[in-house]
Structure formats: C-alpha cells, structure tokens
Amino acid sequence: MSNSTAAYGALKNRFDRLAALQGAQAVLHWDRATMMPEGGARARAEQQAALSLIAHETLTAPEVSELLESAGETVSELDHWDRANLAEMRRIHAHATATPADLVTRLSRQKSATEMLWRKARAANDYASLAPALDELITLIREQAAAKAEAFGLDPYDALLDGYDPGRRAAEIDGLFAELAGFLPGIMRQVMEKQKAALPIEGHFPVDRQERLGREVMGFLGFDFAHGRLDVSHHPFTGGVPEDSRITTRYDEADFTRSLMAVIHETGHSLYERGLPEEWRGQPVGRSRGMTIHESQSLLFEMQAGRSEEFISFLAPRLKEAFGGEGPAWEPDNLLRHYRKVGPSLIRVDADEVTYPLHVILRYRLERQMVAGTLSARDLPAAWNEGMKTLLGTVPPDDASGCMQDIHWPSGSFGYFPTYTLGALAAAQLFAAAKRARPELGERLARGDFTPLVEWVREQVHGQGSRLAPDEILLAATGEPLGTAAFRRHIETRYLS
C-alpha cells in the first residue's frame, strides 16, 4: 500500500468518526425540538457546543492537511467516486479550517441561546427581548463570513451560501430572483382574478386520526418505519441519519390540510436521506448534495406530485373516510381548489407556491444586508415590513407574524433561505423530466402509487450522493441547467390554463 493510499484510508476513518459525531448531533437536535423539557436547554447547549468543537477539532487537526496532500498525489489512480470523495473532503476541510475553534464554540452557544430566546420572544410577540441576542449572533456570523471569505477568495455572503449549496453564488441568484420578481406578481394577480373560492373544509380533526392518516400517506410514498419516525415539533423538519430518518409535523385540530402536506414535504426530504448511496455511508461523497437539491426533493413530493390532480383525486375519498367528511367540500375539485389557493399572505410556511418565492426574495435581500453589516437587528422589523409591502402588498400586524416568524436567523442560518426557491425551480424541472422518462407516472399517482417517481429520482438524484455538483446533478437528470422556465411553465399550466 502506498503512502498515498494509506493517507486516503486514514482520511476515510477520520470522516467516519466525523459522521458518527454529526449523527450524534442530529439526535441531540431532534430531541431538543421534539422531546426535551424546557429545563434541559442549558445542559443541551453545552452538549451541542462540545460536539461542535470536537467535530471541528477532528477536521482541523494539523495531520488532516498532511493527509489531504499525501492522498492527492495519486488522485488520478482513484475512480470517479473516490475522486469526488477526496474533493468533498477538501471542501469540508476548507470550510472548517476557515473558522477558528473559539469562534465555533461561541457560535454554537450563541445559536442555542438565541434560538431559545426566540421561542419565548415569538410566543410573547416581544421582538425587543430578542434583538440584542440576534445582534450578537449576527456579529459572530459576520466574523465567520469574513474568515471564510478570506480563505476562499469569495464575497462574505457567497462564502456562507457555499456552506448550504456548494458552488452557488449570489450573482446567479440575483439573476434568477430578478426574473421571478418580474413575472410572479403579475401571475399572482391573474390567478387571484381567475380562481374560484374553495368551500371551507370544516370539522374537528383529532390529532390521533391526523397522525394515522399521515402515516398512511407516508406509506404511499415508501417511508420505511423500521428506519424512521413521525413526531411533533413546533416547526416541521427532517432530522436523524439515513438509517434512522425522522420527520416531524404539527397538528391543528381545526385544519388537517397543512399538517398533511407538511408530512409529504418532510417525507420528500427523508426519502432523499434514505436513498443516499449505502456503500458510501459516513463518507463525504455519500452525503446529500446541499440544500437546493434537498429542497427540490421535498417540493417534488409536496408541490409537484402531492398537489397534482391525479394524487388529489386519489386522496380525497381517503380523507373523507378518515374524518367522516360529507358533502361537496370533500370532493376532489374542492380539495384541489383548497390546495391551490393563491394570494398574498404573511407567513412563509403557509404561502402558496406562486407567492412563496416572494417571501424568500425578501429574506434573501435582508440577510445579505445583515451579513454586509448595513442592517442591524434593531432595524430589521421596519425593513421587513417595508419589504412585505413592496413584494406582497401586505404588512404584518406584529413581529411574531413578521420578522420573528422563522427559526433560521435566530438559530444562525444565514445564506440558507434562497435554497427554498432554488429548490422549487429544480423540483419543477425534475418533475417534468420524470414525467418524460416515466410516462406512466401520472396514472400511477392517481392510484396513490409513487413508485415510478421514487425509482426515477432515487437513480437520478438520491443515489448520486455528492458525486456531482448540484447543478451537474440537475443537468444530468433534466438536460437543463437551473433556471426559471420549468417553474414558470408549471405554475402557468397549473393555475392559468
């Protein structure tokens, strides 16, 4: 065995350990959001900070640079997967070494503290109690962005973005978002004039029945409960590790429709994790390929397939049966109207797919300013409300339904928001390509059968891990680079034809 081969082997061992640490982190994170009593917060923050720091030390130990150098000497002898694995090792190492260890600890503690404050502040609609901690967090985020920017020779915002969506740059997003901001408001107005009001679907929908229905629908999508769970959290998310992929939702006993779509959305994320190449488990190339691709998977199942006429027709009689519903409100046509209602709204996670990008564009603009240092936490509410007025023509009555609605900034995620809308663009491209490749897809959905879609996307996306760049995956799967055309076609067909 050459030195170079041995070095690559040593790196693989080290990344296996890193994956185990990150898996442990994922359990701590899931537990905090679903199970942990309030009084456990301080101890949990210490646990998470310790694991963050140890993961950072694992990546930044001096011998890792030497191993990477040595392993690189025979890179030409490696096959495609190993080459991509080594490249990902380099990228992850570069992100880690760019952030000093003490900043990792300070960030981890400040994220935990600010997120816990946010939970209380949002419930009490008390932004003033959050702002100082958020300002401190922004200062640390800017410190991190500056350090990464210098290391990578990038703009600070791009340096953060790269951590969520490898290779993505703000200049490209600016272009895509300008197109969306150009045509979406007009489409929104056209749809609003044209759409027929849905009859309200009224009743009392007990949590246990909603949960049973959610599990049933997860089964249609192929969720494997021997390798995952469904639980409740304030904000739906997908957590855990590929072998134990856990999704959450939240229940409203007066409205089952949102929880159900949240379940489909998170199942989309979970299928991606479960479908990652098993033989590369624990290695960088075996990981999911950033948040744009991840969001494309949740939206592929929720927005593209889940709200298709075919699947809604299949779903309607099952809903009727699950909740004992009666009358025209429970017919497929009305359910479709319900799930396709378009209009300006205050809350991003409740927004329809036509206006959702406008919510994201607002956050993207604001977080770029915060990272640039031209917008402070103190001035955020005013900027938020002004942006809402411009983009959506509506202003929130309070900060709880305004700039405090999302967990992202209080938990330190800056550079994440744009991936929601980039994911929506990608999902439209992927669904169109899947239908071309598997013409039976629609009629199978009409029988509640997601198999053709799952098979296609598993081969084209899930099984690719991080072998290719996000846009290379998309190009290979759809024949097109990331753009707004498929998305525009999708919403014009769905809402205006």
Added chain:
Amino acid sequence: MSNSTAAYGALKNRFDRLAALQGAQAVLHWDRATMMPEGGARARAEQQAALSLIAHETLTAPEVSELLESAGETVSELDHWDRANLAEMRRIHAHATATPADLVTRLSRQKSATEMLWRKARAANDYASLAPALDELITLIREQAAAKAEAFGLDPYDALLDGYDPGRRAAEIDGLFAELAGFLPGIMRQVMEKQKAALPIEGHFPVDRQERLGREVMGFLGFDFAHGRLDVSHHPFTGGVPEDSRITTRYDEADFTRSLMAVIHETGHSLYERGLPEEWRGQPVGRSRGMTIHESQSLLFEMQAGRSEEFISFLAPRLKEAFGGEGPAWEPDNLLRHYRKVGPSLIRVDADEVTYPLHVILRYRLERQMVAGTLSARDLPAAWNEGMKTLLGTVPPDDASGCMQDIHWPSGSFGYFPTYTLGALAAAQLFAAAKRARPELGERLARGDFTPLVEWVREQVHGQGSRLAPDEILLAATGEPLGTAAFRRHIETRYLS
C-alpha cells in the same frame, strides 16, 4: 495564579467537556431504549462508540497526568469540596488509563451488538443465538478487568466493582451476602406460612390512565416535569442528565401495580440526580456516588416509603378513583397484601424484597465465575438453573425467564448486580434514620406528602455528591456502617410482626 491553580482550572474545564460528552451519551442511550426504530441500531452503535472513544481520549491525553500532578502540589490549600473533586478526577483518570483505547472501542461495539442480539434472542427464547456474542463480550470484559486489576493492584472482579461502587470489595460483599443467604430463606418460609392471600385486583387498566396516575404520583414525590420526562421502555430506567432527568416504565393493561411501583422506583433515582449539588455540575465531585447509593434512593422511595402502610392507605382511594375500582380488592388492606406478597419467583425485577437478594446472590456468584474465566456463556444456562434451585427452590422453564431475563450482562455490566442488594440494605438504614430525624415522616406520607423524606435525604445524600465515600455518606447519615441489621429488622417488622 500559581501553576498548580492553573492546572486545577484546566482540569475543571476538561471535566466540563467530559460531562457534556457523557450527557450527549445519556441522550443517545435514552433515545435508543425509548424512541429509536430498529433500523437505526448500527448507526447508533457507531455514534456511541465514537463518543466513548472521544471521552476516553479526553481523559487519557498525556497532559492530564501532568495537570493532575501539578494540581496536587497545592492540594492542602484547597477546601474540602475541591480536594474531593481532585481525588475523584484521579480515580476517574485511573479507571480510564487502565483501559487501552482500542479496547474501549471494541467493548463499545460488542456491547451494542450483544445487547441488540439479546433483545431478539430473549423475545425468541433462543439462547443459542446469543451465546457466541456473549462469550466474545465476556472475553473483552475479562481483558478490561485484568488491565484494571493490574493498574489498581486489585482482584479483577473488585476492579470492575470499583467502577460501579467506589471502594467496594467482594470480600465485604461475601460476608454480607452470607448473612442474607443465612436468614432470608427461613424468613421467606415463615412469611409464606403466615401471609394471607390478596384478592386479585382485576380489570382493564388503559395505558393512558396508568400514565396519568404515574404522573400524579411522581408529583407527590416532587418530580419536576420542567426538568424531566416519563416514557416507555422495555426495561424501566432513569436516564438523561440532572437538568433533564428522564424515567421510563412499561405498562400492562391487565395489571397496573407493577408499572406504578416502577415509576416510584425510578423517581427515587431521578430525585437523586436532580438533587446533586448544582454548583458542582459537570465536575466529578458533583456526580452521584455510585450504584449502591443510587439504588438506595430508588428503594427508599419504592420499598421503604412507597409500600409503607401510611402511603398505601393514602394511595388506595386514588387508585379506586383512577380506574373506577369497586369492592374489597381495592381496600388498603388488600392493596398492602398485594404489594407485600412474598414467595419464590423466576424474574428478578418482579421479586419481592425478601427474595430479591437471593436473585442477586445468584447473579453475583455467576458473574464472579464468568470474570474469573471458570464459567463460559455456553455453560451459563445450566449453572443458572442449578443456582435457582438451590437458592429459591424453583427452576425456570426456559432461558427467556432464566439467564436471559436481564439486560446487564449482554450490555456489558459485570460487577453491577450486587449494588441492588447493597442498596436495599442502605435504604433500610436510611429510612430508619430519616424517621428518627423527622418523626412526622409517617403521618405526612399518610397524606401523600413526601416532603420530610425528600428534604432529609436531599441534605444527607443528594447534596453530598461525591464528596465522601459511599460508606462515609451512609455512616454520616445513619450512624452505622453498611450492614444487614436494619434490613433484617425492616423485613421482620413488616412481614412477621
């Protein structure tokens, strides 16, 4: 600041990190037993192995020896708590350095694997499928015992025992257990002749009502749900960290009585964790003082106070109300008979307090042989059945209700079992002392009020952390060293007077 003071400060930081790692481990362990889907086992084992190894590295890094030496130079200037803290650091360090890193990893993996196998083997009553893995585990345990024995100049079994009950030696246990084996079988026969049969308490007891009752009873004992949880697992246990102390139970819808006492038992453990000195959180001296003291706390609440005539009289009408019970079976007298039924049985966790020590003595004898290498996993079932016959006069019909009933050996706990019975002895001493110190204790229990007991034990035991040796805590609290006299008095008074 002197070098020595700086060294002690550096050690405190390192032990804070260790506590955070062990807290993370506690969450992973709790989750595995309560929440994890079966398919997550392999990934979880990797996570736990990684954290074990990192904790081991944190303790055994070369600089720790140097810091301990340097901190020891000014030990006379430290106050009692800091001195005890430094002494505990040394003890923990000695246990860690005695075990080589590769053995830590092999042990962690083999424990996870054997425990998962045990779950299946017990369910299928298939000991043969467990034996090879158990033999491998015993080999590793013997390797660990030998390494520790050499480092500490102890007998191998004593070296393991010391990890669960600091300072405890088998020679002392031999004496105590010989006394118990001497008088318990005779007392058992006397009680069996004298006791009146309890009327069966029959009905369907839904899980949700049992859970509600359990939470209510936890409230009587002072359990704080902002700092803990109640969940379900196959085997009841207390997990988590002092700020987030989680107990579990299991439910049988045909019999609520066992789950209820399990809840009281685990709440006793949890109160100990919650009552540890807050100002020493994360430091060795702030930890609980070994498993004998820990078990004394669960048994103090379950066996001593929980099955007292006073508390059972208070409890009986509440049970009646909770389950809509009617008739003489639900009267205090009958409930008392039910909770004080004595006789030989197959399952340790279901045994009464008179015969329980005989179950422990069996396990103690067998595990000493396994650690000594004179009993292999293959020969365990025969040795088990013979021991049951000798000690309890009964033989299990299968291994599932025989040598496979406990999780301890398959999860690698050798040297743990005796602490159950030592804890029972200590609990009898502590309860007698508490009643002397707080004469109102009995009448308060008759009102469902555990406050005097909790206050006394918090001061005498919980708040002491690891400042003293287990037997010093006991001596200070009760005026007597650990012995069988108080326990014998207790059972003679309760069962024969």
